Amino acid sequence: MKNIWIVATNTFREAVRDRVLYNLVFFALLMMGAAIVVGQISIGIEQTVIVSLGLAAISVIGLFIAVFIGVGLVSKEMDKRTLYALLAKPLKRWEFLLGKYAGLVMTLAVNTAAMAVGLYAALWTVKQPLVESDAYVFVAVYLILLKLALIVALAMLFSCFTTPFLAILFTGGMYVAGVFAYDLRTIQGINLSATIVKLVRGISYLLPNFQNFNVTGAVAHGRGVPGSLVWHVTVYTVVYCAVVLAGASAVFARRNLK
């Protein structure tokens, strides 16, 4: 565990020094602009607009970081050969992999938390005071963070056995397919044979079901999020990430470095 922590803290330091957190400036400007505009043109739907826009921005910015930096976590180290000296230390390859993963998830957590603060600030600007139901925005942010953690795991898995470009494509493809996983499970095609329907349904259960992570609609309208859903998604993410990272570790453990 100690080795994982050492790699994770260095990965976090790398993200900070490579100015990954500069995206927060963009988010802050977006929220400030939205608060000013919404305050002038919306009547009664300020909360819906600000929350929807804020959560969408948190999700999209996080997605970019998770996919592009997630893919680079391992491939960049292999390309630049910074990994050579590191793996000569008493560090197992799976410890390195989990450390890199934990470091980026830490970065995303700090980034997402900072954006959540910005979102609450914008919300407070357009509707004072904040009420109890606004706390559900925090739940939506938490579920976005879980989604990002899962995407980072997928990005790392793909980057362990293919080129960065293909890894980005695969990760993006998995995300899009995962967003429609529920639709695939309930597919009812008029012209589709029973075999194809069964195959599609089978595949849909292997895909990460990202629909469960999206509670933006409910939260934007001030509705609550069931605790059971939060619990279910948390366990689902932990199990799915564990399986994906175990696969990535198995691939990386036998990977020849150039």
Next chain:
Amino acid sequence: MKGAAIEIENLSKEYPYGFLNLRKKMSLENLSMQVESGEVFGFLGPNGAGKSTTIKLLMRLIFPTSGTARILGKSIEDVSTHQRIGYLPEQPYFYDYLTAGELLDYFARFHRLTANDRCVRVQRILRKVGLETAKKMQLRKYSKGMLQRVGMAQAILHEPEVVVLDEPMSGLDPLGRREVRDIILELKREGRTVLFSTHILSDAEMLCDRVGVIVGGKLRGVGTPGEMVGIQTQGMEILFEVQGAAKRFPLLDRATRTGERYRAQVSESELYGALDELRGAGARILSVAQIKPTLEDFFMHLVEADRAQASAVEVTGK
């Protein structure tokens, strides 16, 4: 000697290439050798001979197609042995967002050193490799030679029993090379085992207890530099001066002129006759020395033989 620090048995490595990786290129073929504890072992070979492949196999950066190896009595698969091994990669590159001090501290943490111990060691090692004044500069601003020094520092920071250096003199100026040579000699004095690859033969002759020569993925010989080149002389070299406009004589025609001096090579049996000839011509004999083959001669002989064999195979199609 206290037994083998590094034991390699029939280590081979094939690389797939071509369409669907269907073709295989043998990079290392049945390498077997030992590096004794406490010795400085030079691994010599031209570019692409298999030196770095062997070292990467030892450090588990790549995996063998067949064969085994042990370091300090433990299989190379046991990563815990890395506590006792230091490694300098070829043309090292490190996290360029860190300073040298931060990088060394980061690596030292894997060796379970306390914060205080890490701080003391990092200061000491930076002084040793001549980077004390640049320790707060980010590595992205370092020259190639400076990165090589950082690489050397991280390899010996934790005082390992076995130090594996892949082309440690590469990219260094004469001063830097001298410093690395001094570090290797100091490691030897401290009783550590050093395996280093190089194609700078003078360094190997100067530093190594034994050398192994690898060409075309095959080990061609292991021994002390003296054993490798043989002990018989290749002839005698006479250095002499000719006063004024001396008359011509046969040895003068065979000699090479450097400034006012002449250098002539003769066989051992011709030596006394040549000296008489010089005395008769009034020449001043400055020195007479044996000509011994150098490690470079031996090395070049092996490389040329390997190329000749490769050409023969190509011509016959076998």
